[in-house]
Amino acid sequence: KQEVTQIPAALSVPEGENLVLNCSFTDSAIYNLQWFRQDPGKGLTSLLLIQSSQREQTSGRLNASLDKSSGRSTLYIAASQPGDSATYLCAADNYGQNFVFGPGTRLSVLP
Amino acid sequence: GAVVSQHPSRVICKSGTSVKIECRSLDFQATTMFWYRQFPKQSLMLMATSNEGSKATYEQGVEKDKFLINHASLTLSTLTVTSAHPEDSSFYICSAKVTGEVYGYTFGSGTRLTVV
Numbered sequence: 001k002q003e004v005t006q007i008p009a010a011l012s013v014p015e016g017e018n019l020v021l022n023c024s025f026t027d028s029a030i031y032n033l034q035w036f037r038q039d040p041g042k043g044l045t046s047l048l049l050i051q052s053s054q055r056e057q058t059s060g061r062l063n064a065s066l067d068k069s070s071g072r073s074t075l076y077i078a079a080s081q082p083g084d085s086a087t088y089l090c091a092a093d094n095y096g097q098n099f100v101f102g103p104g105t106r107l108s109v110l111p
Numbered sequence: 112g113a114v115v116s117q118h119p120s121r122v123i124c125k126s127g128t129s130v131k132i133e134c135r136s137l138d139f140q141a142t143t144m145f146w147y148r149q150f151p152k153q154s155l156m157l158m159a160t161s162n163e164g165s166k167a168t169y170e171q172g173v174e175k176d177k178f179l180i181n182h183a184s185l186t187l188s189t190l191t192v193t194s195a196h197p198e199d200s201s202f203y204i205c206s207a208k209v210t211g212e213v214y215g216y217t218f219g220s221g222t223r224l225t226v227v
Contacts, residue, residue, distance in 0.1 A: 034215050043117070043204055043220035044155075089154065091216075099145065099206070099216060103154040 002027040002094050004102035012108040013080055021075040021105045023090035028068045031095040035064050035075050038087045038104070047088075048075070080109045113139055113209045117219025124195055124226055132190045132222045134205035140185035141207035145216075146178075149202040158203075161188050195226040 007022045023033070032051045036044040048057045048064040050073065056065040063076040073090055087104040094100065114137040124130050134144060142163050147155040159175075161167040161182035169175045177199075179191040192199055204221040 032215055036218075041202075041221075041223065044218040046215070046217070049215045091155075093215065098157055098160075100157075101147075101155045 002030075002092055002098070002100045004090060004092055004100050006088075006090060006102035006105050008105060009103065010106040010108075012110060014110050015080060015082060017080050017109075018076070018078050019080055019107070021077070021088050021090075021107070023073040023075070023102055025071045025073075025092045025100075027092075027094065028071050029094065030068065031093045033064075033066050033073050034091050034093065035062075035073075036089045036091065038089060040087075044089070077107075080107075082109045082111045084109050113207075113217045115141070115205060115207050115217050115219045117205055117222060119222060120220060121223045122225070124224070126196055126226055127194055129191055129193045130195055130224060132192075132203055132205075132224075134188045134190075134207075134219050136186045136207050139207075139209060141188070142185060142210075143208045144182060144188040145206040145208075146180060146188075146190050147204045147206065149204065149221075155204065158190075192224065195224070197226045200224055200226045 003026045005024045034049045035047040050057050050066040061078040066073045085108050087106050089104045091101045116135045118133050144161050146158045148158050149155045158173045159167045159169045161180045163182050163185050167180035182188040205219040206216050
């Protein structure tokens with residue numbers, strides 16, 4: 001059974017700092033891994049999707065990497081801004097059979 | 112593209128009543144939709160997977176008679192919480208699998224259900 005964990009559970013940083021969010025999964029047989037952002041009381045916004053054949057994806061200040069062999073993915077946020085404050089979720093897609101979410105990292109970027 | 116519209120965004124109902132939540136794919140056909148539940152400060156937990164024209168598949172521990180899922184068309188899936196109780200208060204969110212694109216999954220904006 002796929003299990004997804006995220007470290008840290010919460011993170012508070014000053015504006016402008018670069019930061020890394022970590023995601024681990026137990027079953028490496030994934031189809032893709034997706035990172036989402038969730039604002040309080042809101043739905044999910046997809047940030048980056050990494051297919052199993054890829055090692056990383058970039059969008060603006062965000063960069064996500066995937067290492068299937070070690071069961072890890074990282075989300076790198078450069079030059080953080082207060083608007084980046086949200087909960088960040090990673091999720092593993094087990095070949096469309098199910099989509100397992102991690103517990104999330106609550107990020108606060110202080111002005 | 113690949114937008115899922117979920118309604119209502121918030122609903123308050125009395126204990127014992129039923130509530131229906133709708134999820135529509137606006138610009139694509141969703142043969143498979145997923146329903147998740149999220150309790151405060153917890154992650155999303157998959158409740159069930161629905162395929163158009165067939166019965167939904169429920170995750171272990173989810174009561175299929177309480178959470179009725181209908182996926183009668185390629186653009187609409189509904190979740191009905193029957194005989195709601197305060198412990199059913201949660202954030203419900205639907206998702207659709209987007210095939211033929213790199214996008215993966217797209218999510219609705221969620222429904223905050225409060226049972227009083």
